[in-house]
Amino acid sequence: xxxxxxxxxxxxxxxxxxxxxxxxxxxxxxxxxxxxxxxxxxxxxxxxxxxxxxxxxxxxxxxxxxxxxxxxxxxxxxxxxxxxxxxxxxxxxxxxxxxxxxxxxxxxxxxxxxxxxxxxxxxxxxxxxxxxxxxxxxxxxxxxxxxx
Numbered sequence: 001x002x003x004x005x006x007x008x009x010x011x012x013x014x015x016x017x018x019x020x021x022x023x024x025x026x027x028x029x030x031x032x033x034x035x036x037x038x039x040x041x042x043x044x045x046x047x048x049x050x051x052x053x054x055x056x057x058x059x060x061x062x063x064x065x066x067x068x069x070x071x072x073x074x075x076x077x078x079x080x081x082x083x084x085x086x087x088x089x090x091x092x093x094x095x096x097x098x099x100x101x102x103x104x105x106x107x108x109x110x111x112x113x114x115x116x117x118x119x120x121x122x123x124x125x126x127x128x129x130x131x132x133x134x135x136x137x138x139x140x141x142x143x144x145x146x147x148x
Contacts, residue, residue, distance in 0.1 A: 006065035009048070011110050012073060013133065014097035015056035019126060022084065022091050024054045032080060033057070039079045045072050048107065051114040053121045058114040060102065069099050098130070100137050 016022045023029040033050040036059065040047045044064030051058050059076070063069065077093045084091040102110050113120070120129070134141055 004065050006063065007104065008063045008065075009102040009104075009107060009110075010045075010059075010061055010063050010069060011100040011102050011114075012059040012061070012069075012076075012097060013056065013100075013130065014073070014077070015094045015126060015130075017092040017094050019055040019094070021054040022088050023052070025087075028087050029054070032084060035083050036076055036080050039076055040072070043067065043072055043075050049111050049114045051117045053117050053126075056126050058117060060107075060110055060114050073097050073099070098133060098139075100133065 023032065029052070033052065036057065037047040037050045040050070040059060040061050044067055045061045048060040048062070049058075050060075061072075063072065077097075081091060081093055
């Protein structure tokens with residue numbers, strides 16, 4: 001086969017350092033999400049949707065066929081952190097992240113989930129959401145390190 005194809009979708013989640021509410025201004029948050037979508041696209045990982053609330057983000061994107069998840073996340077965090085420091089000089093992302101595979105059939109549900117983050121977090125903390133995502137994907141974790 002002379003060409004290479006990839007349709008691997010990833011749902012990426014990461015938070016602000018210590019879950020500090022850096023993204024409370026809705027306009028800044030929306031601009032950050034748009035900026036992160038552009039960064040992801042430029043890195044070869046076209047976004048389906050970027051969303052989140054005051055203390056974390058969700059990115060649903062198609063992983064580039066030659067892109068390592070860790071490289072993509074590192075670049076997203078690096079560039080968006082620089083952008084955010086223009087609004088909040090003390091801004092920082094948490095060091096870790098979670099990346100979950102998403103099948104074609106799951107795309108509409110995950111897209112809706114990312115789009116409904118504001119409504120979702122009126123009744124649910126990020127910590128509870130994150131634990132449930134880890135459980136749903138059969139990942140083990142140590143509470144001491146997830147919340148640093």
